[in-house]
Amino acid sequence: MKTTETLEFDHLIIGSGLAGLSSALHLADSGRRVAVVTKRAMDDCNTRYAQGGIACVTDIEDSFDEHVQDTLNAGGRLCDEKAVRTIVEAGPAAVRELIDLGTRFTKRGELGYTQDGDRYDLGREGGHLKRRILHAGDITGAEIERALIAACRERSNIEVFEYHIAIDLIVSRRLEMPGENRCFGAYVLDQRAGVIKTFLAASVTIACGGVGKVYLYTSNPDVACGSGVAMGYRAGAKIANMEFIQFHPTILYHPQERSFLISEALRGEGAVLKCRGKDGKLYEFMQKYHPLKSLAPRDVVARAIDNEMKRSGQECVYLDITHLDEAALRRRFPNIFEKCLEAGVNMAKEPIPVVPAAHFLCGGIKTDVRGWTGIPGLYAVGESGCTGLHGANRLASNSLLEALVVGKAAAADIDEKFETLRKLRLAPSAAPAWASGNATDSDELVVIAHNWDEIRRFMWDYVGIFRTNKRLERAKARIKMIRKEIEKYYWDFLVTADLVELRNIATVAELIIDSSLSRHESRGLHYNADYPYRDPELDYTDTIIQREF
């Protein structure tokens, strides 16, 4: 398969969630030409599925210091405190811009509160000692995405390429050019036309979201295959803290519905986790694990649930919010209420069966707080990036905040450096065409399906909530073999979107395994039964992996 055309833009954004579109809109303010490449429809991204909301200090009862402290406490002493403060303090202005763009957050009056009815309602989630989460009912991400897409559509200098999947970045190191590594663009597969296009730009921003699909059970949509991290790694960027995979404690437990999130905001409104005892009755258990009980930070809650399920032999635990009546639940959680009803559970009358599932990557491509990777022209924002905000365990609803603030900051950084970046651009005539394999169609699609399933299953079994050195070593042996097979297969045959995604999840799986193996302690989300949790103050460092050329 060969490149069919070369397209030149000033800026290329890969991904169309909050981080990518926030960057695109700010870059477009300069009047320069921005391309947004996204592998499905524009709104098919992790942002759309965010339920809880966006953590931001907006109440006079709250303060930046308290939000910073809650973030650090959740993060297992691995957060970058300076980055945390910068992002937290930039929150209110960035959220105001989101509201000005047309995002409608829920006001207290809409929930039936007569007092302060005109003020925004503030939710609470695990690890937050204050109510500080702005939300749009229980479909916050979808509402934000709606407003951003509408704003992008109005900008004539933003061109959106849907059903275009990025294959690889074009960097000088891979072209064997001398000097410092720098980024020139990306090879992109136009899935509908079945051709590969070369995109060249002065800046490239990876905003590809998370890696949930690396695991068998996840709250993430199908698009979350870790393509940003995998491409960043192959391009020579530093990859940090991949062992910190956050498992959301409460995904609806239902045979046909394995990824529907039951927002932590329910626990913010008083829902309590319970486990079924031998006598068939439901018992609270979180008091054994943390003083904040059901509202403890996510790493603690997910591990506690895992432990209770194993101890009791039950396949799920339960979330009980029956203290609220149906009318109140329908107002505050309309989407979750309906979905549970469809699954046969009336949450006003009975507890909701839930299990943990892979939810969020706290590591990613190492960047500064402006999303810069250290490679001229290459940025990573949102879940693909690792600014140091989340440390070893993300505080709930800090991710939309980071996506919004860092997306904007990256655009500012690119603006400042634009003249220099423009001079470093690669001329179209110097960009080698993409060429892979022998351009014959493969009749062995079963290889893709098999490897895909195998990776996701052993990642769940061996590199999940509960890890041991033996399990990690087992996973390492498997992934080495599969990666070798994929690399051979990948170069032998025609490139398809499935193959690109398989290659990416395999790369990300290996990064997660290698990072986990190199952390000789339990910390935050990384629990390895062979190493105890230690005093969290002791020699805390990031895990960094960088490809050698």
Ligand code: SIN
């Ligand atoms: C949730 O609503 O529980 C998810 C929020 C988050 O992951 O921050």
